[in-house]
Amino acid sequence: MTIQLEIVSAESEIFSGAVNAVIAPAIMGDVGIYPKHTPLVTQLKPGEVKIEIDGEEDQYIFVSGGLLEVQPDVVTVLSDTAIRAEDLDENLALEAQSKAKEALSEKAGEIDSARALAELAEATARLRLIEKMRKA
């Protein structure tokens, strides 16, 4: 007896096929899903999803969190594409805000890109110097 498994992320379809069992890293502990499992929705934590298919070696697929949905004959893993955590997301949000402020405060585009290039050249020169000093 098999159950249909779909592992999808926002960026791509990762796995689709009939399997005998799925072991997933649910947030309250690993869950094993076999055919005819009761409907379930749970959050996943980062970890491996183990896929068991008869006569084949077990497959492991890494998910960086997400959600697991179980219906009687189909299991869906909605995988995240990146590790999510409140403080990580917060940092990304702050970054997006500061980028807007930065872009708004910019004056003339061309002059700024020239200055940015100059700064970049300086930064790379500095990095090279640091590397040299490390080696020495």
Added chain:
Amino acid sequence: MSGAKQIRTQIASIKNTQKITKAMEMVAASKMRKAKERMSATRPYASKIKSVINHLASASSEYKHPFMVARPEVKRVGMIIVTSDRGLCGGLNANLFKAALKKISALQEQNIEIDLSVIGSKGMAFFRRISGVNVVSHVSHLGDTVHVADLIGSIKVMLDNYTAGTIDELYLAENEFVNSMTQAASVTPVLPLPAEASEERAHHWDYIYEPTAEEVLDALLVRYIESMVYSAVVENVACEMSARMIAMKSASDNAGGLIDDLQLAYNKARQASITQELSEIVGGAAAV
């Protein structure tokens, strides 16, 4: 002969330009194919997450997530604008700006203020010059292969503002990929999520939720909106490539036409100078 020489150098320079536009056309065509594949790859996730949300919303009716509740009074709205990083793609960005501005001015007439989240540097270059809008977050230089992680921050700013009550509605201004010749700019509402009347309540079953229905719904809704914005960005890449392909194709064609005209002018100039030389020789011989 100087006229003919000038024309010749002009033809050579236009030919060089034509080579570049032709190359860009072909690059855009192959990138468009890849972008279209990525576009279709986003669909299963979006549709799956949508169906779970619909089910959750109808199953746990006592819990109303703020994302699903319409606010009675709208004072300030957010808009996420998806633009490209690079130009040379016809009227793609300009059409989107037009659609977005139309919506913005309609909102401003109702005394509603606007917060923008701009994706792509073309949009930033445009909206920093527009008065009366407030750009709260910005992300650019995503490249042709966009990742959800690049967009999380920008979207979170808007979602946090919505949760905090700073904005009461959220829109998404995006280009829709109709086919490889046509792109349509549109502004679609994102928040509050339209409550879909599901008639499937007849079969009464519910999920087991871990940890709780509320937490699962929270996580799902954020991901759903992220996937909406993500697919808009991926779609915009496909639009950008197809618009560039068409723009470069017409540029190459125009260059071809120009070269033909110049070639004709060059031939005429060459003929004229030969005729002149001949008549000078004949004239000289007659004088002797």
